[in-house]
Amino acid sequence: MTENVLKTDNSQTKMLKNDKDFVVPGDEIVKSMEYLPGRNCFREGDSLISKRLGLVNINNRVISVIPLSGVYLPKVGDMVIGEVKDVQSNGWIINMHAPYMAFLPLSGIKEFVDTSKTSLSKIFGVGDFLYAKISGASGDSLQVSMQDNMCRKFRSGQIVKIISVKVPRVIGKQGSMINLIKDKTGCRINVGQNGFIWIEGEKEELAKNAIKLVEQESHTDGLTDKISALLENKGGKK
Amino acid sequence: MVKREDGRKPDEMRPIEIKAGVIKNADGSAMVKFGKTIAIAAVYGPRAMHPRRMQEPDRTVLRCRYSMVPFSTTDRCRPGPSRRSTEISKVTREALEPALFLDEIPKTVIDVFIDVIAADAGTRTTGINAASVALADAGIPMRDLVASVAAGKIGKEVMVDLAGKEEEETSCDVPIAYMPRSKQVTLLQMDGDIPVKDFNDVLKMATKSCEQIYKKQKEALGERWIK
Amino acid sequence: MNIQEQFIKDLASKGNRNDGRKEKDYREIIIEKDVIPKAEGSARVKFGDSEVIVGVKMGVGAPFGDKPDSGVMMIGAELSPIASPDFETGPPREDSIELARVVDRGIRESKMIDLEKLCIEKGEKVWMVFIDIQIINHDGNLIDVAALAAVTALHNSKMPTYEKDVVNYEKKTKKLPVRFKPITITVAKISGKFFVDTTLEEENAMDSRVSVAIKDDGNICAVQKGGDSLTESEIHQIFDLASEKAKELRKLIN
DSSP: OEEEEEEEESEEESSSSTTTOOOTTEEEEOSSSSSSSTEEEEEEEEEEEEEEEEEEETTEEEEEESSOOOOOOOTTTTTEEEEEEEEEESSEEEEEEEEEESEEGGGGSOOOOOOTOOOOOHHHHOOEEEEEEEEEEEEEEEEEEOOSOEEEEESEEEEEEGGGHHHHHOOGGGGGHHHHHHHHHHEEEEEEETEEEEEEEEEHHHHHHHHHEEEEEESSSHHHHHHHHHHHHTTOOO | OOOTTOOOOOOOOOOOEEEOOOOTTTTEEEEEEEEEEEEEEEEEEEEEEGGGGOOOTBEEEEEEEEEEEEEGGSSSSOOOOOOOHHHHHHHHHHHGGGOOOOSSSEEEEEEEEEEEEEEESHHHHHHHHHHHHHHHHHHOOOOOOOEEEEEEETEEEEEEEEETTTTHHHEEEEEEEETTTTTTEEEEEEEEOHHHHHHHHHHHHHHHHHHHHHHHHHHHHHHHHOO | OHHHHHHHHHHHHOOTTTSSOOTTTTOOOEEOOOOOSSEEEEEEEEEEEEEEEEEEEEEEEEOTTOTTOOOOEEEEEOOOOGGGGGGGGGSOHHHHHHHHHHHHHHHHHTTTTTTEEEEEEEEEEEEEEEEEEEEEEEOOOOHHHHHHHHHHHTTEEEEEEEETEEEEEEEEEEEEEEEEEEEEEEEEETEEEEEEEEOOHHHHHHHHHEEEEEESOEEEEEEEEEEEEHHHHHHHHHHHHHHHHHHHHHOOOO
């Protein structure tokens, strides 16, 4: 453990962990009232302690932990990829590998449907993969909608699954990583925040390998260079 | 100093091996070896709770299932739950529960499955060590890791991690689970006959050993995630 | 049908697979022996991400009435809930019972274990051989992985001794009397093509499968079909493919 003393205005604060250090639940990050607990941290007495396995992130006075594992926790506005598990009289049950099943109500789709004439399974059937938006997430009630312009049903291509906490790395800053992969492979790719990723194109295999590499090496430096190298060596566009 | 069956010092545990991430299908997993005892733990969840009547409206339910594989023991043990395994499942749950934040995702369940594939004393404590690493590996929010070991007394000597014939010779056997940072005991059982004042020595040796196990648990998680 | 299944089927129709293998390719096979200290024999076998541990335990019991001078063999399988989000606790389901019975038939019908040598006292006492299959991680082809693990474990089993009505597990002097190496190969049909060593993803997309246990002399000693119907010529093709692969896998057992 590296110990590092940070001078602040009026006190000496003992940092027990530094930015980007690996922590497990229960690891003390700092003993000080000068800092505030952010995501995946909690305070006990003077100490700020990690709640999750991950990497320390120090942002001014807020300390948080970026998790390396864990199930997807839905947030309103997230784009996700889910699989239709059941068709009911007023909507669809969607599995997106979150702690709860999601519901897509009839009112959540763009088309008007006369339920007396059309069976809902004609619109989306069991086993269909949908690109949908989380429209409600409170308590155990989870709702998705297909009204956003990006929403659709996938008719071909393949689904790759990764750990959801790695999704931000697969997307990259302002989409830099995913755009790199799209450019070099020529594939169409939709990333669900829940870790389901849809790929279609000539070089699906290459795109999949690149995404899997990001997932495995998400915590390492120089990731963009590694991915560029992989994509160029394996016959992607230069 | 009494010489132990396998030549260990009184406060010396058997060789310990911990590996995180051993089951690809699980959300988190770990294998822990204490000498010839081997436990594998897998964590699934938090996920939707079925049957629904077992849901808790305001919290995540922790469900533990401890099981001994038929070939783990000298005399083949029958597969399926027994009174013993049902009790151990319950105390395992209570050993882990204090370490978890269970109020964040209501109406769900975290399943912890422990398979003891080789049994040579200390199966419940080895199982708890594996489960704790598996929970952290799964990204479950926790206050601390849980480390677990048994201590006891043979003659006048306090000893940790009893194994082999020592279990028969001991005047008491105290398995504990412990959260080393917050110094809280989460599992406490005892069989035997011992004066109260000696009990403290037994407890002290067990908690000291838990701190060593804790270090190895952290190392195993580091090896899994930061290569 | 879901697009992932469609994707697997489309690949299969060209003889391709999601992980880059060809029809007749196995995943990396890892075999470890003697992994369970208290078992009479044991093996951990991995085909890619599918992992199985088999332990052999022995005891003394009464023979079956119709075979008073023959030892008893029993095989059990547990699809432990540690191995898959879809496995549940509780009594064994169809899948685990079928798994145990298919592995059982391959070993029993090949007469791999010389059960007559396991008689202690005719009609009274014989050795019982318990073979327990424990699934650690499920990524398809469990029958073949379990069968290979069981045969490997049996070939490396040592018998405890029986003295004055007590089994002494500390003293293991003799090897378990085994003689053959039956190999079970499961061939899956996907989009009209035949594949060995299917992953879970492929099993979700497959039309049918046939498990064939093959003896050292090339004879077939057990068969189990699952899924959709097959033509006679397809069955011949499956047997030919299984026979070819069995020879390769047999070399891995020692």
